[in-house]
Structure formats: C-alpha cells, structure tokens
Amino acid sequence: MRAEIISIGTELLLGQIVNTNARFLATELQELGIESYFQTTVGDNPDRIHYVLNEALRRSNLIITTGGLGPTSDDLTHEAIASFFKVKPVEDKKVLEEIKKRFALRGYKKMPAMNKKQAYKPKEAKWIPNKFGTANGIAWKVNNQQLIMTFPGVPKEMIQMWSDSAKPYLKKLVKGNILHSRTLKYTGIGESALAEKIKKYFNLKNPTVAPYASTGEVKIRVTAKAKTIKEAKRLVNKTAKEILAKTKEYYFGENEEKLEEIVAKNLISRRNTIGIAESCTGGLLSKRLTDIPGSSKYIKFNAVTYSNEAKNKILNVPIEVLKKHGAVSEETAKAMAIGIRNIAKTNIGLSITGIAGPSSGTKEKPVGLVYFGLAKGNNVKVQKVLFGSNTTRESIRFLATQFALNWLRKEI
Amino acid sequence: MRAEIISIGTELLLGQIVNTNARFLATELQELGIESYFQTTVGDNPDRIHYVLNEALRRSNLIITTGGLGPTSDDLTHEAIASFFKVKPVEDKKVLEEIKKRFALRGYKKMPAMNKKQAYKPKEAKWIPNKFGTANGIAWKVNNQQLIMTFPGVPKEMIQMWSDSAKPYLKKLVKGNILHSRTLKYTGIGESALAEKIKKYFNLKNPTVAPYASTGEVKIRVTAKAKTIKEAKRLVNKTAKEILAKTKEYYFGENEEKLEEIVAKNLISRRNTIGIAESCTGGLLSKRLTDIPGSSKYIKFNAVTYSNEAKNKILNVPIEVLKKHGAVSEETAKAMAIGIRNIAKTNIGLSITGIAGPSSGTKEKPVGLVYFGLAKGNNVKVQKVLFGSNTTRESIRFLATQFALNWLRKEI
Numbered sequence: 067m068r069a070e071i072i073s074i075g076t077e078l079l080l081g082q083i084v085n086t087n088a089r090f091l092a093t094e095l096q097e098l099g100i101e102s103y104f105q106t107t108v109g110d111n112p113d114r115i116h117y118v119l120n121e122a123l124r125r126s127n128l129i130i131t132t133g134g135l136g137p138t139s140d141d142l143t144h145e146a147i148a149s150f151f152k153v154k155p156v157e158d159k160k161v162l163e164e165i166k167k168r169f170a171l172r173g174y175k176k177m178p179a180m181n182k183k184q185a186y187k188p189k190e191a192k193w194i195p196n197k198f199g200t201a202n203g204i205a206w207k208v209n210n211q212q213l214i215m216t217f218p219g220v221p222k223e224m225i226q227m228w229s230d231s232a233k234p235y236l237k238k239l240v241k242g243n244i245l246h247s248r249t250l251k252y253t254g255i256g257e258s259a260l261a262e263k264i265k266k267y268f269n270l271k272n273p274t275v276a277p278y279a280s281t282g283e284v285k286i287r288v289t290a291k292a293k294t295i296k297e298a299k300r301l302v303n304k305t306a307k308e309i310l311a312k313t314k315e316y317y318f319g320e321n322e323e324k325l326e327e328i329v330a331k332n333l334i335s336r337r338n339t340i341g342i343a344e345s346c347t348g349g350l351l352s353k354r355l356t357d358i359p360g361s362s363k364y365i366k367f368n369a370v371t372y373s374n375e376a377k378n379k380i381l382n383v384p385i386e387v388l389k390k391h392g393a394v395s396e397e398t399a400k401a402m403a404i405g406i407r408n409i410a411k412t413n414i415g416l417s418i419t420g421i422a423g424p425s426s427g428t429k430e431k432p433v434g435l436v437y438f439g440l441a442k443g444n445n446v447k448v449q450k451v452l453f454g455s456n457t458t459r460e461s462i463r464f465l466a467t468q469f470a471l472n473w474l475r476k477e478i
Numbered sequence: 479m480r481a482e483i484i485s486i487g488t489e490l491l492l493g494q495i496v497n498t499n500a501r502f503l504a505t506e507l508q509e510l511g512i513e514s515y516f517q518t519t520v521g522d523n524p525d526r527i528h529y530v531l532n533e534a535l536r537r538s539n540l541i542i543t544t545g546g547l548g549p550t551s552d553d554l555t556h557e558a559i560a561s562f563f564k565v566k567p568v569e570d571k572k573v574l575e576e577i578k579k580r581f582a583l584r585g586y587k588k589m590p591a592m593n594k595k596q597a598y599k600p601k602e603a604k605w606i607p608n609k610f611g612t613a614n615g616i617a618w619k620v621n622n623q624q625l626i627m628t629f630p631g632v633p634k635e636m637i638q639m640w641s642d643s644a645k646p647y648l649k650k651l652v653k654g655n656i657l658h659s660r661t662l663k664y665t666g667i668g669e670s671a672l673a674e675k676i677k678k679y680f681n682l683k684n685p686t687v688a689p690y691a692s693t694g695e696v697k698i699r700v701t702a703k704a705k706t707i708k709e710a711k712r713l714v715n716k717t718a719k720e721i722l723a724k725t726k727e728y729y730f731g732e733n734e735e736k737l738e739e740i741v742a743k744n745l746i747s748r749r750n751t752i753g754i755a756e757s758c759t760g761g762l763l764s765k766r767l768t769d770i771p772g773s774s775k776y777i778k779f780n781a782v783t784y785s786n787e788a789k790n791k792i793l794n795v796p797i798e799v800l801k802k803h804g805a806v807s808e809e810t811a812k813a814m815a816i817g818i819r820n821i822a823k824t825n826i827g828l829s830i831t832g833i834a835g836p837s838s839g840t841k842e843k844p845v846g847l848v849y850f851g852l853a854k855g856n857n858v859k860v861q862k863v864l865f866g867s868n869t870t871r872e873s874i875r876f877l878a879t880q881f882a883l884n885w886l887r888k889e890i
Contacts, residue, residue, distance in 0.1 A: 463769075
C-alpha cells in the first residue's frame, strides 16, 4: 500500500497556519508501515483539487485528504472529489438529524442552512464519524482498488477520527511489513564529521540509516522493515550497536530525549546538586536545567552575573582577577565556578562567561569566545571554545549551553 | 508570476519534523503579491524529485525548493535539478575555498571530503550565499523564462538567504499589485475576546483583517493590495488606526517586534536598570531580557532562587515570611522584589514565584498559581495570577514571563 497526503486549504498556501496535520499523518503512516512518497498542498479550488487528485491517483492507492469539510462555501472537498468521479453526492438523512441535534445541544433554535451540505456524500462512500464537530469525513473505495479518506482540517477532530476509525481499519488492511526506528542523538560533533565515521551504513537497504542535523545536535536514524516488530527491532538494534561502537564518544541519548534530561537524570541518580553562574548566556542554561520537572532536587541557586560588580560581590571573583584578565577569561571562569558552588552550597559549580555579540568583540576576544568553568570537590577545570563568529547571538548562546550540558554529562 | 514551493526531505515524509519552511515562504510570497497554488513535499530521491519538478514547471514559473543541500549522500537537490535539465554541475573554486575556510575557522585541520560537492552547481546558475553554513543555494533561470531557487532545509539559514538575497531580487521582478501588511501584536487578552471588539473589520475586502493566536499573544494582520506601495500603506494605516483605537489597552508592538524588545527599549530610554529574582520560571525571564543585544545596559545581576535558603541568604527574604506564608505567596514575592533590587543595586526589582508543575500543587496553591512582585522607588506592588491548570509546565513558565514583561511594559 502506498499513501499520499493532500492538504486542502487556501490558508495553508497563504502561510496563515503551519501544516501540523501532514506531519501527524506521516508519522502514523510510518508506524503502520505504509509507504508515502509525496505530500501536496492545494487551495480550496475544485479544478486544482482535481489536478492533484489525478496526480495522486496515478502514483498511490491510498489518498488521505485534510481540510475543506466545513459548512462554508469555500469548503468543497467532498464536492470536488465527487465531481472528479462524475458522481452526485446524496443526502444522508440520519447524519442530517445528528448535525441538527448537535446544534440543538449548543442552544441553537435551528441548524444554520449552510450546514446541510455536511450531510451529503457519494452514495457508495462510508462516513468517518467526527466526535467533536459536524464535519464528518468519508472513506471511499474508487476504481475498485484505491481508497480515498477525508478528514477535516481542525487537528483535534482529524486526530480523533484518524485514531478511532481510520487507523484501526488500515491496520487490518495492511498485512505484512512493520517499520521500526531508533534515532541516535549526538552533540559535540558536526554532521559531516559524524557521517564520515559511519558512511558505509548510509548505503544499507534494510535497515536504512540517515543523518539529520539541527543547531548543536546531529541525529542518526536507523529504520528497518520486517514481518514482525521483533524482527524489525532485531535489525535496527544490530546496526545501531555497530554505529554506536564507532561514535560512542559523542552519543548522548535517543528519540525524544533531550540533553538536559540526560544531565538531570545523572545529577539526580548520583545525588549531585549544582549551582550555575552565567554571564553571556543570561539564564538560558538555568532555564534549560529547570525545564525538567523535579529540578528543585538538584538546583538551589543560580546567578546571572552580568556586571563585574555582581561577579565580585555575589561570586567573590577577586577585583584583581577581573582587572588583570577581564570578565571573559580562564581565571574569571574558574573563580565564578568556585564562587557559585560555595554560595549555592552545592557540590558542583558551573560557570559560563563569554561574548555573545553581535558587538563588543575585539581581535583578542572575538564574538563567539566563551570560557566554561567546572568546580567539583577540589577539582576546577576550565574550557575555552570559539563558536563560529558567523553565527548569531541566539545560536552562540544556545551552543554555549549545549557545550556546558555535554561537558556536565561527561564529567558527572 | 506564479510560484510553487517544493519541500525536499525524507524526514518530512516520515513526519520527523514539521514543515515550517513552507509556511514561512508562503507568507513571504503573499507579501510580495506572488500567487502560489501548490506546495509539494518529496523525499531525497532523484526520480521523484524529477517527477515533482516536471509537474511544477508545467504550472508555475518560480520554483522554490528547500532541503537537500547538505554534504551527505542523501542530500541531492542540486544533482537532481541538474540531471533533470541534463546539465553536469561544475566546481566553483572560490566557493570551495570559502567552505574550506569555514572549516578551518571551526578548528578543523581539513574540510571533510564529502563537503566538496557543496561547491558544485550548474554553470549558468548563480549562488544564493549562505551566511551561516556551507549549504549555498542557487538561482537558475531555465527554459529562458522560469526561475528555480534552492535553499537549505535549516530554517535559520533558509530565512537569512531568502531575506538577504532572494526577496530583494524578487521584489524588483514583481510588477503590478503590491501587497502591504501590518501585524498588530497584543498580549493580556484572548483571541476571541479581542476578535469580538473588532469583528466588523473581518468582513473587509481591501484591506483584509485576520486574527492569529499563539501562546500568550494575539496578532491582528491588516493586508492591503494596491498599485503603489503608498496607496497600499494608506489603506492599511487607515484601518489599523481604527482597530488600535478599540484595542489600545492590550497592544504592545508590531510585526517582528518582541515583547522583550519593547521592554528593553523602554528600560534603556528611561535609563532604568532592573534586577530579576525568579523561582518557578528558572531563568527564563532573565534569558528573554538578555536575548536583546546590549542588555548589559539594564541588567547587572539576576538570581534564580529555587530553595528557601537561597531566597533568604541571597535576597534577604525573612525566614519568618517563608515559614508563615510559604515560598509561593504575596509576601515572599514582595520581599524577593525588594531584595533583588537592593542586592543588584538597580532601580527596579522584579520577582516571580509560583508553581509550574506538573506536581507539587495543592488545593490552596494549585499548579499554575504565580505571584509577581515589582519594586520601584518606595513603591512595591504584587500581582497574583492563576494560569489555567490544564496547561503544561512549559506554557505556565512562558505565560508567567509574558505576564511579567507586559506588567513591566505598562509600569515603567
């Protein structure tokens, strides 16, 4: 079975909304092991809907549409599909009564006239019932072998209808292959450098291996197809194990796991507490480590010390150090890490001080230069990183917190 | 001119990411007055890229692609476009040197071999330079009348390249009707309540008026079409003025302006400095107010005081207050605001203390309850807000900082 998603709605072409429906359906199809090679977005226009239907029916045998099932005159998905097959939609009295009842329940004396058309469908099509609204979808077998399924554009309604009706139905239809994936997540290495280490895997057919990059992270996705979930998992795990053996150094977690969650888990399981002193990142690291529920277990007090006075008064960074080496220096990072650990009474202290830009860089201390300090026991370490000066203030700040979290992950 | 967006990437078909690029480009095309009737998504597969290119070139004369410009073997947009037109890409030595330099700056001894292909393009195509990465796009006039433009899939890079190169170029190309928009931004009021106040404007034909909502913000977009930019602006401004007269109380800015930018501008222009003491928001407010370049003008020291001990030791919140009223209380919020103002030696002190959840709520102090304190001169004010307990930890934290910023905007 090969599926194709058609998103119908002029608001999508105008960029008024993001198409989260296509993403949801793509994930679901993937889980069912149904291939999908194309997605199309088209406006509320019968001719153009015919155009994309024609294309879709040439290359796929399951067509899923979202949008255009509302009561207004520009909602015309069912009309357009029916006219494509030269069929006249007929009224379903039972459904009309249900729609009327829904309005009565909402306190309307009468159903607005425009809603009547929501009770019409091609005679041979079956309804996909909508629990939350009046826009029911249809499942229609056409050309004796292809299936068209329609859903409204409101995500909540589409998801309910998909999950309660369409998905269980398709699950039975799909015999055979199941897809299973694992996404390995990395930081501290660029996409091409990581890809270079495991490039031979990119040519595999089953499982397939593919890299994706986002700011400060690289992901490797391993996906296998098999008759049983057990076999699919076996295929994925075997290849993932080989890949991990070559890339362990940069690997931090899998699938939806975030780097800050991994660090939080480590802190809690080893009963560590941490104090954070930030300068250029302005609270972002503190924010990320408190995104995690239960963060009061390891965080007591964090400081954003922007001014030299605050670095001295709050963290006890000596005035002489600030004068001699400057706020962005190895010595200051060290003193900040020790200072925050002492004042927060935690067993770990971490500091970040640098130049996020866009201005105030110099030749000796350019934008993107960041020092990190880590105090633990009698041990104080410092790291110096120069984040590419072509990046934005926003990404320098994010990359600095990513570096700090990854350092914590490795050190604690 | 008629445009068509082709999003290239197997990760989109697998539902691993939401296609925000298509949305961004759709909005931009709309603003330029360029029609767009179709969007297509396709995987990293040369045959299927050929298929959609063929379709797109039949119905549109501006083809915009995103994705597939990376260095790995499954990034093959440029190769696929070139082979569609039976053209062999050629190496651009200058660009190759730039890519090598970029790696050198990042501290690499050598450019990874796979990045070499990013210096190849069809001879007649022009580069669209990428400021943030090695994935340059191309602008290529084909069939003597159609234009293909390619962009990487990383939104930050695509947006920079679009805004700096492609958009100014297209602006000159487009003659005829010009679209002009203003987006009025509001906070502190819900979408339907705001819409109710100005509902008669939603029926206008030129300019059109439409509402959009996101977490903690509502936007009203006013768009007019005219022969000249002057006339389009006149139409937009007239309606915007009328709308503002009815909604001024909740209005904070326009277009890309962020609430934190407005607050930062106010702080700077009135020579105010501020100290922030956060508990449940964990540094998010400090982060938002330091996102703005030059924030060291108004920020000296901010504190994330999670534990009672930190609230007492750092901010001088009396132990008795914490014991009697608790950390989440009017009294604590007040003492925190005064405390941070004194220790940061700023003229304003702002505090946030509340319960972000998901657990630790009680009947008296449920999840979503947040107190805010604002100390200025001899004046200390407190506000209590209960953010809907159905919302997530993430949205309670964001809404709390949004409330605090809006309060600052009004008070300073």
